[in-house]
Amino acid sequence: MRQNLRAATAVFGILGLAAAPSTQAEEGMWTFDNFPSARMQSEFGWAPDQAWLDRAMAGTARLPGCSASNVSANGLMLTNHHCVISCVTALSTADSNFITYGFGARSREEERQCPNMSVQVLQGISDVTERISAATAGAAAEGFAQARDAEIARIQAECTQGAQRCEVVALYQGGRYALHRFKRYDDVRLVFAPEHGMAAFGGDTDNFNFPRYALDFSFLRLYENNRPAATPNHLTMDFGPLEDGEVVLIAGNPGGTSRRRTSAELAFERDFNLPWQIASLAEIRTRVAAYAAEGPDQSRIAASTLQSVANAHTVLAGRRQALADAASFARISAAEQDLQQRVRRNRAAQREVGDAWGEIARAQATYRAMFYQYQYLEARAGERSLLFGWARDIVRGAAEREKPDAERMLRFTDARIANVTQSINSNRPVTPEFEEIHLEFWLSQLRTQLAANDPVARRVLGGETSEALARRLSQSRLADPAYRRQLWEGGAAAVAASDDPMIVFVRAWDGDARGVRERYVTQVEGPVARAHERIARARFRAFGLEQYPDATFSPRVSYGRVEGWTEPGGAAVPAFTRAGGLFERATGQAPFVLSQRWIDARSRLDANTIYNVSTSTDVTGGNSGSPLLDREGRVVGAVFDGNMHSLGGEYFYDGALNRSVTVSSSAIRMALGDVYGMRALLSELGGE
Template sequence: MKKIILSLVAIFTLLPFTVKANEGMWFLMFIDRLNHRDMQKMGLQLTAEEIYSINNNSLKDAIVQFNGGCTAEMVSPQGLVLTNHHCGYNVIAELSSPEANYLKNGFWAKDKSEELKPKNLYVRFFVRMDDVSKRILSLVNDDMSEAEREKVINNEIAKIQEENSEGGKYTVVVRPFFQGNEYYYFVYQDYTDVRLVGTPEESIGKFGGDTDNWEWPRHTGDFSLFRVYADQNNEPAAYSTNNVPLKPKHHLPINIGGIKEGDFSMILGYPGRTNRWMPAGGIEQNVKYAYPAWVEGSKVGMDNLKKYMVEDEDVNLKYASKYASIANYWKNRQGMIDALTQFKTAKAKAKQEAKFHKWANKPANKAKYGNVVPTINNYYALTNEKASHDNYLSTLLRSSAFGTISRGLGRQLEMYAKAPAAKQAEIKPALAQVVTEFYNNIYMPAEQDVLAAQLNLYAAKGKAYGVAPQVAALTATNNGDFANAVNAMFEQSIFRSAASVQAFLEVPNANFVANDPLMVLSNDLLTHLSVKSEELMQAENDFQAAYRKLVQGLRESGISDIQYPDANSTLRLTYGTVRALPKDKRNPVSENNYTTLDGMVKKYKKGDAEFDLPQRLLEMAENKEYGRYADKDGTLHVNMLTDHDITGGNSGSPVLNGKGELIGLAFDGNIEAMAGDVIFDPKLQRTINVDSRFILWLIDTYSGASHLVEEMEIVE
């Protein structure tokens, strides 16, 4: 393969060359210039080239994006992939059944022939990145509307993607940074034959449940193992029994020597989204309008699913992943409300914007920046009630399979009914399978209750902005109680059962689908969510331009000291140390930067959905059967704390020591620093990680899957 040499143009020229330890989600291609010296002082023993290289194997080759939403890492030369239990949760649930419940009871393949292939699962390797800011921004100007600007940029992005995909071998993504003031492209290679190798019992992998989520002290084995397969040439290939384990360019050694306070550590991963540049008005809108609606709507969805999930194991498996996702963000958003309020983040941002506004209205700056802050504030004032409405409606759509039926199964039936007879015959078998799978994954009583409860909430709380016309009409006739209305809709709908839809496939009629009551309701909800008045579209256009100028001006003026771009699911590095929180009587250890198996056992509640534990684990804990994974203090460490800057998407990220060895697996943050997506707090910000020794102990000693550990490179 020919060597690729990227020229480091004058990127980040507006930024100073000093950085703040712990804060920042950094591009790997700039580590040498911006971070490496600082990292060396803290304990890094690798060169910048050993972290990121496009010509030689490096650390970045061991890090993958897992199924589009998490991070994972290669931990053996035979393609083993380590990530969080909650990242593999939906896949484990999919592969489970009441008879073989891997989610509840765990699973360990005795050999490669027993590894399980889910329907859809992929990992994405990062190949390289480069700057295309000058190329793209040279094509736009301030006289363009945002729509015109977007069209020009998207056309150029398509060219960049084609130029770098090598005929489809690679996936190329171009992303904006600093609110559209810079652009970079990223080249990836995807592998789609990924199989489940092992997972602990849910009582271990999800120990503490919603109660402990986002909390410290924490005691959970939040990990799972997969394996990537490739063709005989080590290239991506569709699933086949002829495929062989991938030979990764780099895999991570796993260190079981233990950690101590102040040790250097770093995380590489794919953080999903931060909003460190968010204006004060946006923070205020989230705290008072958007997030309260999200929290309330999520709770309604959770409550109406849970009452069925606890009664039937099959129903629990159907909804386990959806419930976990809703619950995670429910607690996250409440934590955001509390943290942003407590730290008066909006007020701090408003002070910064007042300072910026004064700078912006100096004669030299006024033409470009003078109206930026008023334009932004006007937009938020206009959209506060809409933000509340949209979140009530969005939580309805997230929790109800039938709220979005018109853009899923309903749309497919409509296209089928309109197709010529020959085409219908061709697609009918596949569509029949889609129908079967859809109904196999839902429980109709739960769906009806969720939809009715969410419509009740939405009709009551969304009216300040104006609810969807169908909902308004139904509200006028049902006195705000949608239970009977929803039951009537299902009784009259072709979507009432799998049998009813299968019968439709035999005698298709497009009018039946278009006029179906659930289809009509779903179309109305989705349309209402996306519809915008001319006033709103103009305000959005002005806001987007003003927001971009705000970020540009804050950097140009030096008023903001943020030196890194917001997270947007691209590979980043963050670094800091193992760092304790203040002593806590709930965690009686020598330094409050770790928890132990003893602490996990103390939380044990027999039969409790969140705090039960397997009998074997309890017995091994009592007998101190820790082997080589015990800490020098004689305990088995379970979780540990670092002070890294992470967010959603970093789940499953490797925590590495100064030699690039795995010491832990990131899975959560602490609720005290929940404002971290908007503002970094160096005193409170912590990352909660599974200790590598607990992971290996669970695989090796507890589960007896020593053959997997034998694949790995263990550093004593």
């Protein structure tokens, strides 16, 4: 793919000045086939070769919302505890509370399957830009997204077979498209998870701060045909101590960044979308926290959601603060103006780009007018309700599967429908009272934000109060996986005949939600995507491939050093925390409470063991669970967070302040061997 991209860039020629865009040494989440080896060699005196990158790619994986590394020949995967907390919650009961007390399988027979979890390992990358460009050539703005998505569906369907799953990824805001071929594992079992209190030690107080003392790691195992999967292309762990200044890399799946979006889009985020999301998260966090405070069982049920919501609130508040900073936004605007000036100096570029920035700005104004309808009826409808999610998939799936593959919504195409089927078949526990909280919040917000006389809102609410409707819907029979399967396999006839309250509810207004979605796709998504594609071409003209694409929850690699930082006020923050500091930080009051295992083990532990590590690597959400790799490609930790400055990394990277935070392999070894007595697991990792 690298050769294809370079050849395509050469055709574009050079626009204006030939200088590359300003980047800092460690900046960038690079694709495995376009890693800046020459730049890293010049700056660091060493860079990985393609063989190193290929090994790292084969040894890393993607799971829902997170990353992982394969660390044994028998399918053992290292990731974060917060990446598997939904599995831990689902496997827990009042009598076996793995959230509070942790989970450790001391034999393969004790490993427990995680409901609704799959792991994907990247097998290869190829360039499909020309094919998608041909399919969208001449498409009007309102039809661009449909033409693009239809061709993506065709490409993915041709590639997907058996355990191979294929995904077309838009890079550089549609300037390039890559086909990623994954091997998918649907039988994923929990092997080890520490107590939630130790994994999330410090809670919200320490979240996105440093020094940190979080034991945020867990192990999963991949299975095939009811046996541990054979994974010869695994990485190895190194348990020796890291050194300050050591060169490190991170391989994973960063979830998404907005560094190439226009100032009009980011102004919309700053002034409208982010404030709304932050306020919504604050309210639902209050409701979930109140439920969790009702008792230990409610606390167990709510743990995963509460951590997710609290983390999202902190992240989005940090992003809003970054965009609200006048100097930071001026930096974004200046980069955009620089590219616009380069375009104006080249007539060919002017003809190609046209009024792309104006088209995006006008689409944002259109979006604002339909924003609440789109969010409450489509994008975030029934958010965090398992019952609603299943019902919508069943109702829509029945209709979509009757269409030709290229005409379906992407979620229901042959290449992606396995995710839906797995979710419907999963044996996830449902608590009606917890469902009711999320449903009532969504319905009350819909009632508030949509006009009182909105006909769709009236159809959704049906004359009931938000509370009464949520209570009724929470009693849906969709909590039973057998009933879900019956509806899914029965198709349109079974859906039409169902009298389940949630199915009836979704069925009544899904046409309205589809209509809102269609307006969004044709009036916002399509015009913006088409304009971004033209801007991306202009950027290639100006800067070639000496740039990285925005993160898209697709496999990437970044590099940096083990390094602390100096705060703007002058306070120096070291690169390491050590085990002794954990006990000093513990107060006995939440969120600084040690589990009894750690209290009992204190005398056996080396207080000087490196616990958490700060590095200058460029990462974002989705990198959680990514392996921190040394120069030999060995796993020396699992990335779980960033510092507070990294929240602005959604929009820009500051090499002086942005830091990733990792639980070190030395802490993992100490925990498994000296605290939890997981000797067999440690031996499999080569730590005994």
